[in-house]
Amino acid sequence: MTLKQRLDQRxxxxxxxAPALQQAIKLLPLTNxxxxxxxxxxLAQNPMIEIEDEAREGAAKDSExxxxxxxxxxxxxSLLEGLSLESTEPKLAGDAAADNLxxxxxxxxxxGFRPHFTESRDAVSLENTISRxxxxxxxxxWQASLTFFDPADRELAERIIGDINDDGYLSSTIEExxxxxxxxAEKVEAVRAKIKTxxxxxxxSLDLREALLTQMDYLQLQDDLARRIVGQxxxxxxxxxxxxxxxxxxxxxxxIRERIDLIKTLDPAPGRKYTExxxxxxxxxxxxxxEDDEWTIALNDEGLPRLHISPYYxxxxxxxxxxxxxxxxxxxxxxxxxLWFLRSLxxxxxxxxxxxKFIVDRQKEFFEKGIDYIKPLxxxxxxxxxxxxxxxxxxVVANKFMMTPRGVxxxxxxxxxxxxGSYGEDVxxxxxxxxxxxxxxxxxxxxxxxxxxxxxxxxxxNLRIARRTVAKYRTQLGIEPSHIRKRKSVMEEKA
Numbered sequence: 001m002t003l004k005q006r007l008d009q010r011x012x013x014x015x016x017x018a019p020a021l022q023q024a025i026k027l028l029p030l031t032n033x034x035x036x037x038x039x040x041x042x043l044a045q046n047p048m049i050e051i052e053d054e055a056r057e058g059a060a061k062d063s064e065x066x067x068x069x070x071x072x073x074x075x076x077x078s079l080l081e082g083l084s085l086e087s088t089e090p091k092l093a094g095d096a097a098a099d100n101l102x103x104x105x106x107x108x109x110x111x112g113f114r115p116h117f118t119e120s121r122d123a124v125s126l127e128n129t130i131s132r133x134x135x136x137x138x139x140x141x142w143q144a145s146l147t148f149f150d151p152a153d154r155e156l157a158e159r160i161i162g163d164i165n166d167d168g169y170l171s172s173t174i175e176e177x178x179x180x181x182x183x184x185a186e187k188v189e190a191v192r193a194k195i196k197t198x199x200x201x202x203x204x205s206l207d208l209r210e211a212l213l214t215q216m217d218y219l220q221l222q223d224d225l226a227r228r229i230v231g232q233x234x235x236x237x238x239x240x241x242x243x244x245x246x247x248x249x250x251x252x253x254x255x256i257r258e259r260i261d262l263i264k265t266l267d268p269a270p271g272r273k274y275t276e277x278x279x280x281x282x283x284x285x286x287x288x289x290x291e292d293d294e295w296t297i298a299l300n301d302e303g304l305p306r307l308h309i310s311p312y313y314x315x316x317x318x319x320x321x322x323x324x325x326x327x328x329x330x331x332x333x334x335x336x337x338x339l340w341f342l343r344s345l346x347x348x349x350x351x352x353x354x355x356x357k358f359i360v361d362r363q364k365e366f367f368e369k370g371i372d373y374i375k376p377l378x379x380x381x382x383x384x385x386x387x388x389x390x391x392x393x394x395x396v397v398a399n400k401f402m403m404t405p406r407g408v409x410x411x412x413x414x415x416x417x418x419x420x421g422s423y424g425e426d427v428x429x430x431x432x433x434x435x436x437x438x439x440x441x442x443x444x445x446x447x448x449x450x451x452x453x454x455x456x457x458x459x460x461x462n463l464r465i466a467r468r469t470v471a472k473y474r475t476q477l478g479i480e481p482s483h484i485r486k487r488k489s490v491m492e493e494k495a
Contacts, residue, residue: 024344028351028395032283036303048313048331048338052306136168136203136274137161143198148191156181157191160204168203168211168271200270208268209234215266225251226259237263240480240487253490284403286356286411288367295364297356299349300403307345309338354386355396359414367404376428377414432463433473440479448485 030038043049134142140161148154159181163171170177174192178185195204201218202211212230221227228249229237236245237260246256267273287298313331320328359382365373379397383390397411416429439457443449449457451470458465474481 023340024347025392025395027344027348028392029398031399032285032300032302032304034399036305039305039307042341043307046334046338046341048310048334049307049341050310052308134274136166136271137164139274140164140195140198140203144195147194147198153191156183156187157195160188160192160195164203164271166271166275167269168200168205170204170206173206200267200273202267202270211268211270212263212266215270221262223259223262225249225255226262229256229259230263240484242487242490282401282408284401284408285352286400286402288356288360288402288404290367290405295360295367297353297360299353299356307342309335309342351386351388351392352396352400355382355393355411356402358382358385359402359411363414367406370406371434372431374414374428374430376416379415429473432458432465433477435461435463436470436473437477437479440474440485445489446486448482448489450482 027035027038043051141158144154144157144161148157160170160177163177165171170192172180174185174188177188181188192204196202196214197218198204202214205211205214209230213227216227216230229245233245233249236242236248242253242256242260246253249256283300285300287300289296289298313334317328317331317335320331359377360367362375362377366375379390379393383393386393397415400411402409402411435458436454439449439454451467451474454474455465455467455470458470479485
């Protein structure tokens with residue numbers, strides 16, 4: 001068998017994304033803030049696109065500037081007719097008058113460049129500057145620099161602090177720290193013991209038990225029962241098995257409850273005090289309102305510039321077509337990209353509006369009456385109605401928010417599974433979760449509802465739901481199992 005090269009022509013079918021389609025897909029999942037960045041980038045790269053309002057203002061300003069400059073030149077020429085710049089004796093009466101006249105035209109007379117306006121900037125006040133919030137490690141290292149004066153101890157303290165996680169606990173064992181720092185475990189323990197007394201107290205502990213005991217020592221809490229609960233009964237405390245905890249420690253439930261209230265004043269994650277949490281602000285992309293019994297939908301275009309094709313560069317394109325082929329090709333390519341971009345923006349707005357309109361039409365009862373009337377919805381239903389692919393709808397609902405009279409909701413909030421009622425009707429899983437939450441809130445304290453009982457109560461409301469589904473929804477709602485809720489209620493009654 002011999003190997004040789006040859007040329008073949010084959011006809012195949014494959015999906016090719018045109019540049020315009022790629023751009024449209026890229027713009028769909030963007031929020032308004034992200035879209036502004038893309039528009040600014042396109043404005044910087046493509047001279048064919050310009051902001052409509054700025055273009056009009058700029059044209060008006062240009063005409064005013066030209067008129068003002070022409071008037072200024074005429075006034076200057078008329079004023080300088082009787083003035084000989086080379087002569088030491090001007091034709092005006094008095095040297096002071098000549099100096100005043102010349103001072104007003106130094107900008108035109110000097111050969112060097114001089115700006116028309118000089119911006120005066122005030123010095124920034126240090127009191128008005130915002131410094132970076134110190135992190136947990138900055139705060140601990142600052143205290144270590146004031147505590148450890150031996151360079152070796154200070155270096156070891158910095159390495160131990162660097163191994164502390166966001167919650168304030170060590171990520172490595174004492175033996176690993178000793179091996180990595182080429183020292184003894186006793187030396188690491190001695191330095192770590194001082195670090196645990198830094199603010200926040202308990203940072204550098206190996207586990208929750210050690211952190212709580214360290215805080216008790218720092219606060220001088222010598223309650224023997226509380227220390228035994230932390231030292232011996234944390235597993236039972238995590239399970240809320242207060243009866244077994246009282247039996248093991250030989251104390252009454254009232255004493256256990258009193259000590260638990262004391263333990264709750266301690267911080268289980270001391271490092272969280274210096275965690276930098278960024279506040280994220282939501283800007284709704286869609287605004288829904290009701291006017292005269294009709295629901296109106298509007299896209300929030302606040303902050304988005306209105307774009308159009310620059311008339312100046314269109315004229316240049318027409319002129320370049322006559323005898324400048326290179327400039328003509330460049331401007332024609334930029335014009336084509338500008339049209340693609342503007343068309344992609346318009347297609348994005350149309351698709352978002354169609355998706356929002358379908359959601360509002362489907363969820364009118366929810367907007368008017370509340371969560372009990374929300375209906376299940378899937379991406380496939382909207383895709384079939386709008387006439388786009390399911391993935392396109394997924395890009396539209398990503399990172400988008402809708403402002404309604406009932407609050408601001410993520411578009412993903414309206415997409416959830418459907419359950420079947422006793423009569424075959426579709427029921428939203430959100431409504432089922434809300435019913436579970438209300439049933440738990442209204443249960444008797446001495447007899448919490450189990451998952452089976454909750455399923456039976458939902459069945460009486462024509463909602464057929466399995467026990468494992470009830471358990472899944474209960475977990476998603478952050479509701480504890482019935483035996484944990486019962487233990488806590490018993491604890492409260494004994495107190």
